[in-house]
Amino acid sequence: MVPMLLAVLSSCDDYLQLEPQDNLIQQEFWQNKEQVASAVAGCYASMNQSGFTDRILKWGELRAEMLVSLRAGGNEQNMMRNFIIPTNGLVNWADFYETINYCNLVLEFADAAKEKDLSFTNQELANYKAEVLTIRALVYFILVKNFKEVPLVLTATSNSQVDFYPAKSTEDEVIAQIISDLKIAVQDLNLGYSQSAAYDKGRMTKGAALAILADVYLWNGQYNECIVATQDIIDSGRYSLVEGSDWFNEIFFEGNSVEGIFELQFSDLNRTYQSSFYVGSPIYAPFPEIRQVYAGYPDDVRTNFATFDLEQNTVFKFAGVDETGVYRGQQEFFNTFIFYRYAEVLLMQAEAYLLSTENKNLDRAANLIEMVHQRSTGAPLEVPIDEVSLLNALLLERQKEFAFEAKRWYDLLRFARRNNFQDQYLITDLADIKSSADDYELILSFYSDKESYFLPIFQNEVDLNPNLEQNPYYEN
Amino acid sequence: METKKLMTWIVGLCVFMLFLNACNDDLEDTTFFTTDEMTIIGTLESNPEKFSLYLEILEKTEYYNALKSYGNYTCFAPTNEAILKYIQENFNANSIDELSSEQDIEFLKVLVKFHTMPSGRLTSSFIEGRLPDTTYTGDYLTTSFLRGGGISNVEINREVGLEQYDIRTNNGVIHAINGVMSPFVDPVPAAMEKAGKHNIFVEAMKQTGYYEIFSVIFADNGSKNNFTILAESDEVYAKEGINSFEDLVARISPSDSDFTNPDNDLNRYVGYHATKNFLYTADFPEDAFINTVLPRNAIKSFKTDKELRLNETETGVDDTWTSIITSESNYPSKNGVYHTVDKLFTIFVPKPKHIIFDVISDQPEYQSRLIRSHQKVPSTAWEFIRWFPEKDVRYLRQSKNSNIDHTVLDIAGVAWFEFDTPVIPKGKYEMLVMGNGGNGARAIFQIYFDGEPIGSVYNMTLRAGDIGWPDETLMDSRGWRLGYEEYVDNKGVSQAEKSGNSRFIVSRELLIPEQKRHVVRFETLKSGNSPIDFIEWIPVD
Secondary structure, three states: OHHHHHHHHHOOOHHHOOOOOOOOOHHHHOOOHHHHHHHHHHHHHHHOOHHHHHHHHHHHHOOOOOEEEOOOOHHHHHHHOOOOOOOOHHHOOHHHHHHHHHHHHHHHHHHHHHHHOOOOOHHHHHHHHHHHHHHHHHHHHHHHHHHOOOOOOOOOOOOOOOOOOOOOOOHHHHHHHHHHHHHHHHHHOOOOOOOOHHHHHHOOOHHHHHHHHHHHHHHOOOHHHHHHHHHHHHHHOOOOOOOHHHHHHHHHHHOOOOOEEEEEOOOOOOHHHHHHHOOOOOOEEEOOOHHHHOOOOOOOOOOEOOOEEOOOOEEHHHHEEEOOOEEOOOOOOOOOEEEEEHHHHHHHHHHHHHHOOOOOOHHHHHHHHHHHHHHHHOOOOOOOOOHHHHHHHHHHHHHHHOOOOOOHHHHHHHHHHHHHHOOOHHHHOHHHHHOOOOOHHHHHHHOOOHHHHOOOOOHHHHHHOOOOOOOHHHOO | OHHHHHHHHHHHHHHHHHHHHOOOOOOOOOOOOOOOOOOHHHHHHOOHHHHHHHHHHHHHOOOOOHHHOOOOEEEEEEOHHHHHHHHHHHHOOOOHHHOOOHHHHHHHHHHHHHOEEOOOOOHHHOOOEEEEEEOOOOOEEEEEOOOOOOHHHOEEOOOEEEEEEEEEEOOEEEEEEOOOOOOOOOOHHHHHHHHOOOHHHHHHHHHHOHHHHOOOOEOOOOOEOOEEEEEEOHHHHHHOOOOOHHHHHHHHOOOOOOOOOOOOHHHHHHHOOEEOOOOOHHHOOOEEEEEOOOOOOEEEEEEOOOOEEEOOOOOOOOOOOEOEOHHHOOEEEOOEEEEEEOOOOOOOOOOOOOEEEEOOOOOHHHHOOOOOOOOOEOHHHOOOEEEEOOOOEEEEEOOOOOOHHHEEEEEOOOOEEEEEEEEEOOEEEEEEEEEOOOOOOOOEEEEEEOOEEEEEEEEOOOOHHHHOOOOHHHHHHOOEEOOOOOOEOOOOOEHHHOHHHOEEEEEEEEEEOOOEEEEEEEEEEEOOOEEEEEEEEEEOO
């Protein structure tokens, strides 16, 4: 009996082999440089999913006034009146944390791969890690602008030692992490990659990390640091404004212009722009007052058949081909998704010069705004040189320059929340534009609470994670 | 030996069968539900710290089982704290048990019915104004966003707030509320009197006899009245230098104190402040007349994006108008609603203007949903529509049709039917009528205006070719116009694109000598099914 038992026991050898036969496991994957490179590419690929870019567009535009719905879904229409409940799928951040996890994996395992691959240099390793740090910083910055407080997850969920129930970190903590990551990245990143323009614009570069950093500083009220970061980009000499006459064609139709700093590339179509703006069945149209936004400068190249098409009432910026009014076909949405371009760097610096205490410089700010303004209008900006007038002019210039580029809501929020929401009217005034005769009080009410300017955490996440506390306005 | 073997077998079999028998039905005594979600009652029961008192009320009033049953209800559940406060204040009681008299229980029943609606409403459907369906007491609840702060700050009936909202259950929605809503018992005048902000106007209602008229809850025909009263508050009067009822008399009717006489100026003034149309601020028409209780008069309503303008002068220079003070309006009561106007609201003589009279959706019975589409009713159910001989008739609301609000009166087989028109200011007008025609089975009518036949016959059987559709010149020569482009069906096809929805020109020059409600009668020449959509008057110089 005993020998029989032993025989059975000893025959277990193969049976205990638990590693899957048909798939690579983590430890086997991270063997060499090429595998790290493809994992980094995976981080980018995780962003050009419509679940990701759709939310970038909707979070940045729907709560602001620039778009109106032609046939948007219920979730979108609710977001357009800032009526957002935690079960609204649009607030699901899963795609964003997926990207963060891919980044964390690279940061965790790339070192091991370097040890196994002798051809993998320190510099290459540092550059790869800097790229994913920058991606992660960008994603966290988007999250913090939208949710204010989010869980800060810096380790990959590759084993069971990880905390699966992270609590929220404060806005300050998340921003501090973003800034420290970006500072490292700026050191290690290349200025460019000596390959195609698409590669230079589509990968994280020193310029891209600096642009994100400048934006974070601006959001966080660190104006002196913002001036330095933007100046570093300007001094790099790698970027310049395209000519006014080429504004639409080079920046938006062709993409990857000399102005572009970080533009997400698509191996396939840009589904977000295609589904939202394709002229045959657009979901959104410009708001009716769009023409007034550009009033006063008749030669502005950013108006009809550039940003919008007055006759057909469409968002031309992403759906159009040229000034004759030709549109992209449904299968021709080869747009990049622009996150940062040089015009924004100039306007960010202008904003910092206006708001910095130590380095306040109204003239330099005015000059910077002029550069962007005159490039498109060919006419000087007629604005008195004082802080309030220039800030107003800056906000308007940003509205015109970056219309529909998922910037407007954050611009309004950033301006409104300074000095403890001194300019909250910038947001509550949205009710004037968004309401019809019957729902003014309703919409005004939805925009009245400062906490409501940040999104709720998706109900499912709250249900699954006992440590995750719903954001204040949405507790019920 | 053989028997022994057999015995072994038999015993073995018995043992085996014992095992078989031991199979228990584990699921015995379990009831299966189609969903794991709890019912309204189940949800309330699982939160006794919040809802135990409301549950006690439900049990006591025997609505407990109703909210356990299949359906889709909205349950406004006051929290324990709120109920305790309410019964302390109103009954001087500290527990539900103490409320045991028959009268108390009857009241609690009304209370529960008032807190329950027959269809599930999530907060996403809340608006500034009344909710579209009534409670089981037949009253409309109102929701208000005036306090700002979004859903969590919504007020219901301008009285209670939400403690927790949108709690979903398998038979409806629960909204926990932080106070008990007082069921509407008072008609509008009494509600105004209790609120105490319109004392001068209330006195004027009393002196003119309108206090009683506006207090009638059910009309003679059994349908419920819904008055909308627009009143100046004492504060608004004070700005006009009116600080007492005597001041008001001195201003409106200085030389005649026979206030109950319908020709008295104060009597007319009060009558002009009310309408039988049921209008929360969100319901005021965008650009139309509202008939007042004062006969032959109307309030002109015009809405801009943010403002309601009543009786705008339309002179082109320095126009004035009256608005409603939203924060002091939309106060509900048993038989209507009242609002506060922002200045002295006197009788206004409007100029002729384009009037489109939707024969269904402009009726008070439609607006207060007393009569639903496809519901066949006798002519006495409508105050301003009549037909002969008596039979039950319905109206239709079909999105496949391009009619205004998709409604038509669906009438056939009567000798005549007639409508009281809205108040039409005196002047010269074109008069047109639109119904869904162009079909041989339709009717042919002679139209009468205030008893006089006018125009040629309205022949609804004519088809596109007969009326010259869509050539506008040809159509005009044959007495027809295209339908309107702005009214479309669910596929986006407009009246103008449907030959059957052309407008028939009843008269090109109809002189209306007097501002009042007139009567338009359709006399049947050839009978047939005749869906009538609207009648319109277009001023001509």
